[in-house]
Amino acid sequence: MALKRVHAVIIGAGAGGGVVAKELATAGLSVVLLERGKWHSAGDCRKDDLFNQRTQVLGAKFGPDDERNPRVLVDEHGRESVVVPSDGGYSNNAACVGGGTFSYGAMAWRYMEKDFRMRSTYGAVEGSTLADWPIAYDDLEPYYEKAEWELGVSGDDSNNIFKAPRKKPLPMPPLPPSKEHRILLPAAQRLGLHPFDIPMLRNTVPYNGRRSCMRCRWCVGFACELSARTGTHNTVIPAALATGNCELRTECMTREILLDSQGRASGVAYFDAHDRLQEQPAGLVIVCGGAIESARLLLNTKHRLFPNGLGNRSDWVGRNLQSHSYAGANGLFDYDTYDDLGPGASIAICDYNHGNPGLAGGGMLANEFIRLPYQFMANVPPWVAPWGLEHKEFVRSAYKRTIVLMGPVQEMPLFDARIQVDPKVKDHWGIPVARLSGTRHSHTIEIGRFLAAKAEAWLKEAGAIQTWKRGFGKSLSGGQHQAGTCRMGDDPKTSVVNKDCQLHDVDNVYVIDASVHVTNGAFNPALTILANAYRASANLLRAWKGSKAA
Amino acid sequence: MEVPGVRLKRRTFLGAGLAAAAGVTAISCARSQAGASWRFFTAAEAQTVEAICAQLIPSDRDPGAKEAGVVNYIDIQLTRPFRRYQGTYRRGIASVDAASRCKFGKPFVELNSAQQIEALNAVEEKSVAFFDLILSHARQGFYGDPRHGGNRHMASWKMLGLPFPPVRGRQHYEGSEAG
Numbered sequence: 001m002a003l004k005r006v007h008a009v010i011i012g013a014g015a016g017g018g019v020v021a022k023e024l025a026t027a028g029l030s031v032v033l034l035e036r037g038k039w040h041s042a043g044d045c046r047k048d049d050l051f052n053q054r055t056q057v058l059g060a061k062f063g064p065d066d067e068r069n070p071r072v073l074v075d076e077h078g079r080e081s082v083v084v085p086s087d088g089g090y091s092n093n094a095a096c097v098g099g100g101t102f103s104y105g106a107m108a109w110r111y112m113e114k115d116f117r118m119r120s121t122y123g124a125v126e127g128s129t130l131a132d133w134p135i136a137y138d139d140l141e142p143y144y145e146k147a148e149w150e151l152g153v154s155g156d157d158s159n160n161i162f163k164a165p166r167k168k169p170l171p172m173p174p175l176p177p178s179k180e181h182r183i184l185l186p187a188a189q190r191l192g193l194h195p196f197d198i199p200m201l202r203n204t205v206p207y208n209g210r211r212s213c214m215r216c217r218w219c220v221g222f223a224c225e226l227s228a229r230t231g232t233h234n235t236v237i238p239a240a241l242a243t244g245n246c247e248l249r250t251e252c253m254t255r256e257i258l259l260d261s262q263g264r265a266s267g268v269a270y271f272d273a274h275d276r277l278q279e280q281p282a283g284l285v286i287v288c289g290g291a292i293e294s295a296r297l298l299l300n301t302k303h304r305l306f307p308n309g310l311g312n313r314s315d316w317v318g319r320n321l322q323s324h325s326y327a328g329a330n331g332l333f334d335y336d337t338y339d340d341l342g343p344g345a346s347i348a349i350c351d352y353n354h355g356n357p358g359l360a361g362g363g364m365l366a367n368e369f370i371r372l373p374y375q376f377m378a379n380v381p382p383w384v385a386p387w388g389l390e391h392k393e394f395v396r397s398a399y400k401r402t403i404v405l406m407g408p409v410q411e412m413p414l415f416d417a418r419i420q421v422d423p424k425v426k427d428h429w430g431i432p433v434a435r436l437s438g439t440r441h442s443h444t445i446e447i448g449r450f451l452a453a454k455a456e457a458w459l460k461e462a463g464a465i466q467t468w469k470r471g472f473g474k475s476l477s478g479g480q481h482q483a484g485t486c487r488m489g490d491d492p493k494t495s496v497v498n499k500d501c502q503l504h505d506v507d508n509v510y511v512i513d514a515s516v517h518v519t520n521g522a523f524n525p526a527l528t529i530l531a532n533a534y535r536a537s538a539n540l541l542r543a544w545k546g547s548k549a550a
Numbered sequence: 551m552e553v554p555g556v557r558l559k560r561r562t563f564l565g566a567g568l569a570a571a572a573g574v575t576a577i578s579c580a581r582s583q584a585g586a587s588w589r590f591f592t593a594a595e596a597q598t599v600e601a602i603c604a605q606l607i608p609s610d611r612d613p614g615a616k617e618a619g620v621v622n623y624i625d626i627q628l629t630r631p632f633r634r635y636q637g638t639y640r641r642g643i644a645s646v647d648a649a650s651r652c653k654f655g656k657p658f659v660e661l662n663s664a665q666q667i668e669a670l671n672a673v674e675e676k677s678v679a680f681f682d683l684i685l686s687h688a689r690q691g692f693y694g695d696p697r698h699g700g701n702r703h704m705a706s707w708k709m710l711g712l713p714f715p716p717v718r719g720r721q722h723y724e725g726s727e728a729g
Contacts, residue, residue, distance in 0.1 A: 047695075048695050048697065049694055049695050050690055050694040050695055050698055051698075057631075057686075057690055057694075058627065058630075058631050058698065059631055066631065086631065340712075340713065373693040373694075373706055373707060373710055373712065374689060374690055374693040374694045376693070377686075377689050377693070386685065387605070387606040387607070387670075387685055387688075388605065388606070388608060388667070389608050389610060391607075392607055392608065392610070392612075392614070393610075395693075395710070396612070396709055396710065399710045399711075400710070400711065
């Protein structure tokens with residue numbers, strides 16, 4: 001039975017969907033916000049180093065659950081397997097109110113001007129679908145500012161001479177420096193680099209009615225006990241609900257977008273918390289499920305006019321899956337560098353994001369988030385035996401004497417790094433699951449090697465007695481920073497949505513999340529998703545009001 | 551719509567948490583004592599897994615995997631999220647014993663330490679999937695949270711000098727020069 005018709009139904013209460021819900025509800029539209037996960041509270045901050053969103057060995061604490069949500073992964077050798085969220089290859093992002101922003105590390109980066117003009121800056125890269133965004137940094141700048149002030153960002157990027165111009169400074173100061181920060185800062189300065197305090201969606205002073213960070217070690221991957229870390233769950237979503245125009249329905253899994261005989265969207269069909277099939281009629285359907293699930297939903301929406309999936313006339317839905325390939329280095333010191341202060345990551349440089357000879361891009365470098373003992377296993381150098389007394393002795397002696405520097409390489413998009421729907425495997429609700437296949441571009445790997453060497457040099461200057469690089473191979477890149485699968489562009493033949501994030505094929509369906517990113521910068525994407533959601537919402541509302549006036 | 555958690559009074563909430571925590575501790579401690587039954591392993595398998603883990607993370611001046619009850623962690627998880635690895639373990643343990651008998655004419659647990667290491671070196675090369683699995687599980691059970699059945703008495707956290715209790719934050723921040 002159909003439910004009461006609303007102006008807009010939004011699928012996914014993450015970074016994108018949260019902002020859109022607030023903007024539309026505030027403008028007076030009736031909104032239903034569907035989220036497949038739960039609404040967790042700060043009280044769910046169980047300090048469990050094996051069961052959280054960062055270390056998922058016993059499951060993904062903030063969803064989705066392993067039992068009901070398989071995917072199919074085709075690896076770089078063409079081997080096919082069914083994977084679950086706690087498997088590495090699954091490319092999981094949290095399924096809960098707030099999405100990734102509920103348990104992320106909260107870095108709040110503005111992409112740089114060149115990040116929107118990668119093709120113009122570097123030309124064609126063989127084998128890659130590298131392209132410019134149809135919008136420029138200047139189009140996004142006012143909305144970056146809006147996100148920074150409305151949600152609340154701390155930090156100080158005044159020493160970052162490479163950043164794109166900003167009109168207003170950040171609303172909150174950075175946290176006081178940790179020991180690691182105090183070691184890395186002068187070393188970077190001696191190298192002629194430009195270190196600064198990472199902007200973070202984290203209260204460092206009371207802001208927006210929430211408290212400031214207490215610097216515990218349970219940060220990235222965990223719920224914030226104080227709600228001092230900022231996501232859409234404790235800002236725009238409560239604001240949307242407070243308007244009285246938005247209804248949030250949790251544990252609701254969307255099956256497909258409903259289309260009328262003309263091929264326009266009329267609502268969505270979803271399974272509610274009790275697995276009952278519901279139909280929600282709506283004038284607008286806004287897809288905000290993240291790059292993998294948004295593409296899956298479009299591909300699972302079939303119609304006489306769209307036999308290969310909605311928005312997929314040109315076969316671009318699900319293509320260009322990209323994320324961030326992290327490269328960097330570990331440094332071992334002969335004294336304690338660890339002071340057990342969260343969140344850990346605090347200092348960064350953007351000296352190597354662009355302008356690197358022979359390379360089409362680069363990446364930011366920053367110190368890594370605070371480590372828990374099991375996570376430290378990844379920090380043991382390759383020359384130490386993986387088991388036995390030697391390994392134990394290294395962990396014991398080095399746990400507090402290492403610093404990790406890493407950065408996200410801006411990836412070269414590949415047409416064949418993609419999401420399809422699997423012809424055989426279905427999830428708990430009988431919906432065909434996402435099928436992931438493809439590889440990383442070889443130039444992405446080259447840039448990673450370059451960045452790792454720079455990280456090593458910084459650690460050596462800081463006094464590391466031994467250093468070793470961290471890198472990545474050819475395997476498909478996904479995970480939390482997933483992006484690119486519903487490319488934004490002016491040409492319907494080579495993109496899925498227009499610059500307003502509206503499907504080229506159907507004018508009342510929008511995709512507003514990282515799926516639309518043409519390229520993904522060399523930064524954590526959250527602030528860009530938020531800013532673009534503000535921008536797309538503003539354009540959507542302008543069009544909507546126009547249609548009402550007419 | 552309801553925000554989970556917020557309607558519980560703090561005292562109720564804490565009480566429930568403590569009761570649950572106490573229950574978990576009681577269950578965890580009951581295992582790997584004489585006569586205790588295992589959830590997944592046979593008694594012989596448990597002995598073999600314990601001996602393998604004791605080589606992966608040996609005891610020295612600090613406790614190792616055996617003292618920290620890592621086999622207990624693995625046994626519990628094999629009936630929970632690690633159910634899908636049950637077959638890998640059953641076959642893997644058998645292959646370790648087969649390798650030991652083939653080389654030294656005795657099951658793994660009866661070998662001396664040097665022989666066990668030699669047998670494990672062979673397993674590491676021949677049964678890569680099982681070896682990688684048990685190695686990561688041993689690390690989880692040793693370095694991970696005691697609530698899951700391993701890291702008894704927070705052995706590894708004490709070894710690393712991580713302050714107790716593990717939830718610090720507030721106290722630490724107030725006492726820190728950086729605060």
